[in-house]
Amino acid sequence: MIGATYNTFNEPIKVSTDLPIPHPSSDGVVVKIMATGVCRSDWHGWRGHDDDVKQFLQANGTPFIPGHEASGVVVEVGLDVRNFRVGDRVAIPFILSCGKCRECGDKRRRPTVCEDQHQPGFTMHGTMAEFCAITRADRNLKRLPPDVSFVEAGALGCRFTTAYRAVLQQGKLCEDGNSSEKTVAVFGCGGLGLSCIMIAKAFDAQKIIAVDVSEHTLQLSLKLGATDVICAKRLDSKLLQKDENVQQTILDLTDGIGADLTIDAGGFEQTCIDAVWACRRGGRMVQVGLPAKQAALPMARVAGREIEIVGSHGFSSVADDTGVSALDHILELVETGRLQPRKLVEREVSLAEGIEVLMNMNTSSPRGIVMITDFGGSRQSSNTNKFDNCV
Incomplete structure (x- = not known):
């Protein structure tokens, strides 16, 4: 498969074309990525600021795939998965909580600080590739309503849900x-x-x-x-x-x-x-x-x-101590038009263009969300900026 990879921090991220397609864990699924955002957190990981990425590279010694806010289609399902099937359109949360530790338990219910959380793009290979294996699917994945597009759902995957928690749940x-x-x-x-x-x-x-x-x-x-x-x-x-x-x-x-x-x-x-x-x-x-x-x-x-x-650390699709799942509520807000994440999508780009945006994020950060929607590299860099007519 095609994906963005790096082996060491600060080296140029490249487009790799011969990556193995992942297989699902027994509790997981493989998702064909339809849209994935470029986030400053990915830049931090690439620069060596994130301990989880450091540990992954030290333990695996393999090229690392960044990316953590995405949506797509389930193409393979693990043996123990009960709630999802091939063809489901899903949003991928970047905190995949375990449901077993004391923070996930009934007394605390704070899955955003799960003691054993999995995070695409940090503790595991991420979403800047054609396919991504997602663990703990039944607990964490969310099926998309038919009226919510992949680009909208990808925009929700990190920034909007993180903002929701910061403003409403923590703020x-x-x-x-x-x-x-x-x-x-x-x-x-x-x-x-x-x-x-x-x-x-x-x-x-x-x-x-x-x-x-x-x-x-x-x-x-x-x-x-x-x-x-x-x-x-x-x-x-x-x-x-x-x-x-x-x-x-x-x-x-x-x-x-x-x-x-x-x-x-x-x-x-x-x-x-x-x-x-x-x-x-x-x-x-x-x-x-x-x-x-x-x-x-x-x-x-x-x-x-x-x-x-x-x-405030990200978000979880699992209801926290407030009794509210940020992702469920936000999907409802998008369906009713109360929240319009598409307004924040600055442009859709190819994987190669998205890599350039990521590597230059500290000097020329985009005004909104840059969304990778083309992994074949065919999209040209002449995308128009939608912000001039966003409202």
């Missing part, structure tokens, strides 16, 4: 029923940050503040639901400098109070620090972006203002 935007009176500030408006904005908009946040370094991205943020935008850098004598007034600007936009919910979706030291500073007294800051290094947080402010800082 608790709707916990007291007053989301229409709340302010949300999102720092870093790549695919994940923009998804957070769309989720906050879908659940009626009163004010949504987008913070990013790209004016083009901020314009898109406004189209997708942001009420206010802040550009975190300015052009001064042809040198890009950090705007030191980000924190104060958010206070000005919130009558000096700060945001009820701040989300660091960028994963940079400064976005993390700014998200804490922008939080109101008794507010909540969610860390969902993956930092490459430690941030020196203003912990005296955290203590003095009783700010809650919580982490």
